[in-house]
Amino acid sequence: MPQAFDALCEYLRRHSGLVMDQSKKYLVESRVMPIIRRERLSGLDELVALLNKPQSAKIAKDVIEAMTINETYFFRDKAPFDQFRNVTLPALMAARQGEKRLRIWSAAASTGQEAYSLAMILDEFSPRLAGWKIEIVATDLSDQVLEKARKGIYSQFEVQRGLPAPMLLRHFNQIGESWQISDHIRSKVTFRQLNLLSDFTSLGRFDIIFCRNVLIYFDAARKADILARMTRVLAPDGFVTLGASESLIGLKTDLVSHPEQRGLFMRGSAADVQTPRFAPPRFEQQASPALPAGFGAAALAASSRARTFG
Structure with a gap:
């Protein structure tokens, strides 16, 4: 044995x-x-x-x-999504005003919660993103989890983990005891099967790469190799978000830590560039509708009106 x-x-x-x-x-x-x-x-x-x-x-x-098959849930760890909303997305929106195009890669997508969380945040910015072309590419090694991700159907337990109640009500439709994310949000994410050990240059260039809670399963040499190849498909002023327990210590890489944001990395050549920031969008608030029976998450801030992007 x-x-x-x-x-x-x-x-x-x-x-x-x-x-x-x-x-x-x-x-x-x-x-x-x-x-x-x-x-x-x-x-x-x-x-x-x-x-x-x-x-x-x-x-x-x-x-x-x-x-x-790794554990995942909506808005997992919260901080990376706050960074996306308040730091990386505003910075790149300012830098891409001319071309109005953004590409985002969720590199260990599992059953899709990470990619859909990003899409829901982008929906908040829709007034500022009118006319923009935005792509979210989500990849995973497992065909099994990708099949679930494409369907976007989650159990009561899954939607109660990390998902604010107003977002559930705005972006999901109840199907029996399950919940399916809206066609509008699902249409913003493209799921593809991919082994991170293989060549991924065919995916194209990205402005933001989420590669969270997957590198911990690789040895140092493979981590360095994956990060080196990710850096080559990252825009010169782009960002890489790693998991809370992941770091670049002991790895030879062209990525450097963001000076103010833990878990956020940039190309070394962009390290001395000030990251522009502006306040995230603020919308009129309205009373939250009653939560469905059995939904145990606490009612959070009032729900924003539904908007589209792209």
Whole structure:
């Protein structure tokens, strides 16, 4: 069994970049066990023996997907979205007044909450973004989570995690006991399958890249490689947002920390450029409609009127 576990970890490292060790043994085994039972295998040893056989490509894909499904929720950690609303978006809107174009990449999109959170913030800026072309590209290794993301249907539990009640009422439609994000917001996000270990230059250039809570699963060499390639597709004055527990310490990269914003990074050549800021949009407030039965989130500030962008 120890040899089988080590072999599985090496397979995951080579094919997905994930670094697993004995400290994550329970996590690894618990996630592959449903596959072992489904395929009626004797255990981890037989699963590992199958992984490198061409006829087992489907099982190999399922194993990688099982290990790469990460937790996410709307407006996770809050601070990165406050930075987007108050710092990066205003700065780039000021810098792009001529071309009126912005491209944003959610590089570990999972089931879509991060990308849709960004789209909902952009909706707040719609009066200032009239006539702009804005693209949100969301990628993930797992086809399974991308399928859920494209549908935009979330359980009561999922919409109660991090999503302000007024945004639920403004941007979602209730379907039985679930909630589906509006066609308007869904149309602003394009989901694509992508392995960060592969070439992603075909995605084009981006002004803002969210790559949160995924680099922690890679070793230092792969982290540096991914960040180097991301920097090459980042606009000279663009921004990269990493997760709260991620840093560039010990990594050779052309990115530098924003002087005032934790978790926000820029190209080194842009480090001495003052980041322009202006107040986020303020809209007339109106009384919040009654919350649906069973919605446990506290009623927050009054809901803004629905607006469109693009």
